[in-house]
Structure formats: C-alpha cells, structure tokens
Amino acid sequence: MRRVVITGAGTVNALAHDVKGTFEAFREGRCGIGPLDIRDRDRLSIQIGGQVHGWDPETHFNRQQLVLFDKFTQFTLIAARQAIAQSGLNFDGHLGYEAGVVLGTAAGGVNTWDENYRSVYEEGKNRVHPFVVPKLMNNAAASHLSMEFNLKGPSFTVATACASSNHAMGLAFQMVRSGASRAMLTGGSESMLCFGGIKAWEGLRVMSKDACRPFSLNRNGMVQGEGAAIFVFEDYAHAKKRGAEILAEVIGFAMTSDAADIVMPSKQGAARAIAGALRDAQVNPEKVCYINAHGTGTAANDKTECAAVADVFGQHADRLMISSTKSMHGHLIGGTGAVELLACIMALKDGVIAPTIGYEEPDPECALNVVPNVAREAKVKVALSNAFAFGGLNAVLVLKRA
Template identity: 70%
Template sequence: MRRVVITGQGAVSALGHTAPTTMEGMREGRCAIGPLEMRDVERLSIGIGGQVRSYDEKAHFTRQELTFFDRFTQFALIAGQEAMTQSGLEVDEETALRAGCVVGTSGGGLHTVDDNYRTVYEEGKNRVHPFVVPRLMNNAAASHLSMKHDLRGPSFTVATACASSNHAMGQAFHMIQSGMADVMLTGGSESMLVFGGIKAWEGLRVMSKDGCRPFCKTRNGMVQGEGAAIFVFEEYERARARGADILAEVVGFAMSADASDIVMPNSDGAQRAMAGALQSAGINADEVGYINAHGTGTAANDRTECAAVRAVFGDHADRLMISSTKSMHGHLIGGTGAVELLACIMALRDGVIAPTANHVEGDPECDLDVVPNEARDADVSVVLTNAFAFGGLNAVLALRKV
C-alpha cells in the first residue's frame, strides 16, 4: 500500500477565515459561539451558534459566480484555494487525470433551500431562479472544486450526517493508498445556520441554549456551527519528489455502523471504528497520544465516547489526551471532522493540543484527560480523530507525525 500525506490545508470557520487563524483560535481556547444573526431569529428557541462572521461573499466571488454558489460551496472553494496554494501543487494534463475531489456535507445548499421555500410558500411566487437545483445539490461543492482546479479523477460527495467529512477523507485516503489516484482534494463544508435548519434541529431537543461544554458535568447539548476545511492528500513519494512541505501522514482509517438506533450512540460501534483505525494503521494503542473527540456536549454522546475510549485503550486511556474543539467553533455537522483535523495536524506539527473550552466541572462518567480550557504543549506522534453520526455511522482517521 502507498503512503498518503497532507501537503495543504485551508479553512473557514467561526474561529477564523483561514486555517492559521482557525488554529490560532484553537490554541487560544477561544469560544467563537455567540448570538445568531439571521432573519426571524426571534422565532427561534435556540439563539446561539458558531457563525462565520464579518464574511463578505462579494469580496471573494463575482456576481455571476454567486448565481451558482450557495454559502456551503463558497466556504469549500475558499478553503480549497488556500489548501492548493499552500500545497504548491501544479495540476498539469497528466496530474489532472490522477487527481480527484471528495467532499463531505450533510445538508448541502440549505441557504438556497430555505430562501426558495420562502419564495414559494411565504411570498406565494410561482417561479424560482433557474439555477436553484445546481446551487442546492449536495455535490455542488465537490463539482465546483473539481472544475476550478481541473481535477478529472474520482470526484463525489459523501453525506453521512456528522461523519460526512471523516468518511470523505477516508475515501480519499483509500483511493491514493490503493493507486486509484495520486492527489485528492478532500474535507467537508456545511452551512446549516438558516431559520428552517435551526427549527428542525430544535425539534430533536439536543441543542443547548447557553453553550457547548463537552465532557463537563453541566453540559446540556450541542451547538451548531458552519464553515469548511479542505486538504490536499497526496502520495508520499510524489510529494517528497516535488519538495512539498508535508504537514502530516494519514496512516489509518476505519468505519463501522452501530445498526441499533437512528439517534442514540452505541459504544460498540465507536469501539470498533477506533480499533479498526489502529489496525488499519498498524499501530499499537499505546502509541496514540491524542484523540480529537466527537465530543458534541450531549449527555449521551460524551458518556458513550469516553466508555468506548476506555474499552479500546485500557490502562493507556489514563495517559491519553482527548479534547473537543466543538466547544469553540460549534458542531459543523457534515463539515465538522474536516475542521477538527486541523487540531490533529496542530498537535503533530506544532506540539500543541487544542483544549476543550467552557469546561466547568468534571463528570465521573467522562473521567479522561479532556485538556480543560487551556491548550497544552505536548510531544505526540500519533493521533486519532473521531466522528460518530446520527444513523449510527462511525468514521475514525489515524494520523502520524512525519
């Protein structure tokens, strides 16, 4: 099997409009969750979120481009350009045929959906813009990334709720590892912070009204965020030959299905995904120094995830660091695993472990080292990143320092 490395990264999140500013926010332990700014916000029971603020779409795209680009596509394109620029990758005719794009998203173009439902049902209009379908379709971001960067190899979208990004990056990893491609642009993007989207999530009764506090005894639910992170995955020998700056190596990936409940997490499925990632990477449990947790801040997820970590890592669990950056940028649903991969790269490359912000009181059912409130300097060589989705779909990636 061929080795796979990361040579470029880009991001847009509530913490910042680039990968470096997002990671800086993580290092600072800064919480970017705040009051939502949107139409009819006064009709919402949940009034907070990790919104991307001070964002001007017209500063990035022409009027004609915006005809086709929903907000989630815009975020993906901005992050994708940053990743490609950092990578220094030049896509010539030969490279184009061996390069592809896999992007995770759960909702796709929900801004377009929300706006046009209003147009038809609230305003009573009988016509919508002819490009509504190209704007709202889930594959829009992946398609526009492939067109912008001339990626003519395997390109598609993965939609597995909160595990979408990890599943997408896992597929990209497998494609390069197996020889199907040499380069993959991959990650995730989501922008569900619209009136209808928030209303739908309110119905689940898993949302917090006052903040995201993963692993904390006072936690009372998740908080939604929005944004994107895109990475350049590349075959190791190819990256080394062209002198690329290698950020980290992707060494393992595994996925599992709980096959038990549509919304309640199952510890067994999480265990099998983490254990599978270790087996895929050919690494021992005691080599892992940090886990970027799914850590949503709901009572069920955090308790279940901690139990799964203890089951997989045994006594080593007491020496592991585990944190959830959702406490700072919110839960990006289909884009969340991609933004959280930045924390993994920061741990490996910079030796900085992102904290679990807003931690007030320890929970006996989450009795792991959750790196509360302040980032920590640490030398780690192997990390995992977890994603456990509604529907019982789990995806875990393993990364190693290069």
C-alpha cells in the same frame, strides 16, 4: 500500498477564515460561538451558533458565480484555494487526470432551500431561479472544485450526517494509498445556520441555549456551527520528489455501523471503529497520544464515546489526551470532522493540544484525560480523529507526525 501525506490545508470557520487564524484561536482557547445574526432569529428558541462573521462573498466571487454558489460551496472554494496554494500543486497537466475530490456535507445547500421555500410558500411566488437545483445539490461544492482546479479523477460527495467529512477523507486516503489517485482534495463543508436549518435541529431537543461544554458534568447540549476545511492528500513519493512541506501523514482509517438506533449512539460501534482504525494503521493503542473527540456536549455522545475509548485503550486511556474543539467552533455537522482534523495537525506538527473550553466540572462517567480550557504543549506522534453520526455511522482517522 502507498503512503499518504497532507501537503495543504485551508479553512473558513467561526474562529477564523484561514488555518493560521484557526490555530491561533485553538492555542488561545477562543470561543467562536455567539449570538446569531440571521433572519427571524426572534422566532427561534436557540439563538446562538458558531457563525462565520465578516463573510462577504462579493469579495471572492462575481455575480454570475454567486447565482450558482450556495454558502456551503463558497466556504469550500475559499478553503480549497488556500489548501492548493499551500501544497504548491498545479493540476492543469497530466496530474489533473490522476487527481479528484471527495467532500463531506450532511445537507448541501440549506440556505438555498430556505430562501426558496420562503419565496414559494411565504411570498406566494410560482417560479424559482432555474439554477436552484444545481445550487443546492449536495455535490455542488465537489463539482465546482473539480471544475475550478481541473480535477478529472474520482469526484463525489459523501453524506453521512456528522461523520460525512471523516468518511470523505477516509475514502480519499484509500484512493491515494491504493494508487487509484496521485492526489485528492478532501474535507467537508456545511452551512445550516439559517432559520429553517436551526428550526429543524431545535426539534431534536439536543441543543444548548448558552454554550457547548463537552465532557463537563453541567453540559446541556450541542451548538451548531458552519464553515469548511479542505486538505490536499498526496502520494508521499510524489510529495517528497517535488520537495513539498508535509503537514502530517494519514496512516489509518476505519468505518462501522451500529445497526442499532437512528439517533442513540452505540459504545460497541464506536469502539469497533476506533480499534479498526488502529489495526489499519498498524499502531498499538499505547502509541496514541491524542484524540480529537467527536465530543458534541450531549450526555448520550459524551458518555458513549468515553466508554468506547476506555474499552479500546484500557489502562492507557488515562494517559491519553482528549479534547473537543466543538466547544470553540460549534458542531459543523457534515463539515465538522474536517475542521477538527486541523486540531490533529496542530498537535502533530506544532506540539500544541487544542483544549475543550467551557469545561467546568468533571463528569465521573467521562473520566478521561480531558484537556480543559487551556491549550497544552505535548510531543504527539500519533493522533486520532473521531466522528460518530446519527444513523449509527462511525468513521475514525489515524494520523502521525511527519
């Protein structure tokens, strides 16, 4: 079994268009959630989100490319370019046959769906562009990454709602660890911040109209975000031999299914995923210093997750630091675990814990060591990243300091 390390990272999200800017925002506890700038916003009950502002696709892509690239693909490609540049890898030779891409997205090209539904149903047009299907399909971003970077190994997309990115990264980790691939591009992307995407989420009645306040007693729901984060997972020996900078090591992964309810989370399912990831990593619970929580800001998620953490960690749960960066960048649905993995890397590499902002009042049912409002310096050796999705699908990653 090979060791697996992260040698490159890239991102586009509501806080910044790169990793450096995202880390700065995490350290400052900056909020990227604000009023939406989208068509027909006045018809929405929910008018806030973690939107990527200042995004000009024409500075990155030509007209022919934009015919094929939905927004979620655009975010993915730019984040991947950053990650590969940092890693220093070149896939043009034999390495391209030993490398692939596994990405997470819950819904793929939602903006393309939205635009073309309008065209057909609202404007009465009888034709759409011939490339609508390849533009909106969930695997579009993964396929374009494989083509741009010559990745000829295993390449596919995982769609498991809010756990998509963690499932994707966990599978990429297993492929490198088993020797099936030398290196993998992995992470996730989502862009649902359009009229139809938000209107669909409004129907669930779990959305906040003012802010995302995970674990705070006065929380009132989740806030959608958009963006992408992409990483290079690489065989440790390969990375070491070429003198690559190692950002963190991935040491464990587990996934479970609640098999209970399509929307309500299960403490038992979440706890089994956390415990399974620790077993896979061969790490005792007391060695874990930080958990980047799923922490959506809904009562059901926050209470269930805290109960699961308490069950697994016992007395050590009070000493664990826990935070949810969704309070800053919003919930990126299928891309959320990827952006949140950046907070784990920052904790391990730089010794800085990103805070849960908007935390105003402790919740007795979430009585853990939540890092509130202000970033905290701490020496972190092992960190967890939790993702618990609609459908009862859970995925947990374990990382350690390089």
